[in-house]
Amino acid sequence: xxxxxxxxxIIGFCCNWCSYAGADLAGVSRLQYPPNLRIIRVxxxxxxxxxxxxxxxxxxxxxxxxxxxxxxxxHYQEGNLKAQSRADAIKLMLQxxxxxxxxxxxEWVSASEGPRFAQVVTEMxxxxxxLGPSPYRMG
Amino acid sequence: MVRIAEExxxxxxxxxxxxxxxxxxxxxxxxxxxxVHMPVLMDHKYFGQTGEKEFEIPEADVGLISGGxxxxxxxxxxxxxxxxxxxxxxxxxxxxxxxxxxxANLYTLQDLMDTVYRKGRTTEPADNPSEDIxxxxxRVYAVSEAVKVDVGLPGCPTTPELVAGALTALLEGKxxxxxxxxxxxDCPTKREKKAVATLKRPxxxxxxxxxxxxxxxxxxMEQGYLCQGPATRTGCGGADKVPRCIRAxxxxxGCFGPIRAGANPMVDMMGAISSIGLxxxxxxxxxxxxxxxxxxxxxxxPLPR
Numbered sequence: 083x084x085x086x087x088x089x090x091x092i093i094g095f096c097c098n099w100c101s102y103a104g105a106d107l108a109g110v111s112r113l114q115y116p117p118n119l120r121i122i123r124v125x126x127x128x129x130x131x132x133x134x135x136x137x138x139x140x141x142x143x144x145x146x147x148x149x150x151x152x153x154x155x156x157h158y159q160e161g162n163l164k165a166q167s168r169a170d171a172i173k174l175m176l177q178x179x180x181x182x183x184x185x186x187x188x189e190w191v192s193a194s195e196g197p198r199f200a201q202v203v204t205e206m207x208x209x210x211x212x213l214g215p216s217p218y219r220m221g
Numbered sequence: 222m223v224r225i226a227e228e229x230x231x232x233x234x235x236x237x238x239x240x241x242x243x244x245x246x247x248x249x250x251x252x253x254x255x256x257v258h259m260p261v262l263m264d265h266k267y268f269g270q271t272g273e274k275e276f277e278i279p280e281a282d283v284g285l286i287s288g289g290x291x292x293x294x295x296x297x298x299x300x301x302x303x304x305x306x307x308x309x310x311x312x313x314x315x316x317x318x319x320x321x322x323x324x325a326n327l328y329t330l331q332d333l334m335d336t337v338y339r340k341g342r343t344t345e346p347a348d349n350p351s352e353d354i355x356x357x358x359x360r361v362y363a364v365s366e367a368v369k370v371d372v373g374l375p376g377c378p379t380t381p382e383l384v385a386g387a388l389t390a391l392l393e394g395k396x397x398x399x400x401x402x403x404x405x406x407d408c409p410t411k412r413e414k415k416a417v418a419t420l421k422r423p424x425x426x427x428x429x430x431x432x433x434x435x436x437x438x439x440x441x442m443e444q445g446y447l448c449q450g451p452a453t454r455t456g457c458g459g460a461d462k463v464p465r466c467i468r469a470x471x472x473x474x475g476c477f478g479p480i481r482a483g484a485n486p487m488v489d490m491m492g493a494i495s496s497i498g499l500x501x502x503x504x505x506x507x508x509x510x511x512x513x514x515x516x517x518x519x520x521x522x523p524l525p526r
Contacts, residue, residue: 136488171495175488178508180524 090144090210094121094203095130099157100192101149107196115200116207119147126150127188128161132172135186136179144216145185147206149199152190162190180217184209223392226258226281228302230295231322231361232288235378236313237261240285243381250388257281276301283391286370287312289319289517290362294355303368308391311370312384314377314476316363319517321377323361324509326521330359363517372397375454377476377514382459403480404450404473407462410440414496418445420503427470435463441472443497447504449475449511451493452486476514485520487511 096102102123108115124130127150135146148169150162169188176183187206191199229237237259243250256262257279276298284306290296303309314320325333339346364370372391374383383399390397405412417439427446429438442448450464450473457465457477466473479486490511494501504510512520 132492133485133488136485167495171491171501174501174507175491178487 088211088215090118090207090215091142092119092145092147092203092206092210093138093143094119094147094149095124095127095134096121096149096191097127097151097157097161098123098125100151100155100190101127101199103193104149104191104195104199107193108199109196111196113196113200115203118207118210119203126156126158126161126165128156128158128164128168130165130168132168132175135172136175139176139181139185139216140179140218142216142219144213144219145187145206145210147202148186148188149191149202150188152192155192182213184213185216222255223253223283224255224257224279224281225283225285226278226302226306227256227261227285228258228278228287228298229261230286230288230298230316230364231291232313232315232320234261234287236287236316239312239378239381240384243385246381246385246389250385250392253392254388278302278305281306282308283388284309285312286310286316286364288364289315289322290358290364290367291322292355292357296358296362296367299364299367308371309364309368310372310374310387310391311364312374313379314375314478314514316370317365317373317375318478318515318520319361319363320514323363323516323521324513326360326516327509327523329523330357332523360522361517366517373399375399375477376457377474380457380459380465383456399454399456399477401481402455404453404455404457404464404467404477407455407458407464408440408450408467409435409463410438410467411436412440413443416443416445416497416499418443420447420499421445423447423472429470435467435470438470441467441470442493442499445499446472447494447510448472449486449490449513452479452484452489452511453477454480474513475511478515486515487520 096105105121127148130148138146148165150165153162156162165188172186173183176186189202278301284302286299286302290299311317315322334349338349372387374387387397427441428444453473453475454477464473491501
């Protein structure tokens, strides 16, 4: 794939209670954000196992975005704190796999933060567009 | 009479010793077996490595292959074995996942050649040897990456019980497979899901009193020894099920490979380590440590710089 036509593929895991609703709000508010994100709705950001993130990154995705409720707002009390500690482990694994740290992001987006969601996605897409395709990208 | 052909590719020969190590069950098996080809045992030489002539591997019902595929010759031998054998069995960690030689997959072939032939402090720089030896593959491959394998017997080396069990099953025409369970499922040590120490170096001694039973020993990982048990398939214990290394009060090194075909031992181990409160940052060379025996099958590759 030529450099100028590179479109990053970003997998987004959004929690059902805050972030997915935030993404929904961004949509119904007709906010513009890049179409590079493929959203997967999960019940909680805390259930996104590092396996899923590493599988995504080593099997074709250029970036992974995990979105959860703000700390203290978790529908399951402390799922997002689990996500935070998993993110620490994931960052370590990224080093081991030789993947740039910027390709993984954990962000807190509440149900009312449609604009913030759009902004996060825009930022991340631009950042990854600059980094180029994932070293593990196939074909 | 079942005809057996055996080949060794990029391997040390330990798995062949295991075949001899079957012991008494081998006496029951042997009358039913006929080894038609086994270079390691019969010193059967053949030409063809450099392409003068085709290989001469006789037809056989069961083919055993140990070792991964490092060179073009290895690949051709594997293909010939596949053609001549009805059932192909990959024996040992190398044949199944690349094994120790596949640690080289962390580097490019160019890097390897440079290090061996040019960059060594005591090495007189020279070109890569090319005369009368088969060229190397770009990386180490597992046998299953080159040809279809019917049965896999992992382990470094594999165990006599597994070889005998697989041969018996094949003789009786029954299917043979390993359970999809982890070493921890068969480990008798006490687990309390909390580490009692920080990570130790592998050479430090396990804490135990003389004559203490394994059932009373605290889980080795919780004692701070890096044990690959959580991400490794069980089956090495044989009849009494206690994993081989644990029986010797040593942590598991992961030679049976991942629990399921698609699993990633690296990620599983990171999870297991952090869930009991150990710091993965203290582990040297995590990538190679957690993929010690499974470097082929796409699990180790040169890191992008």
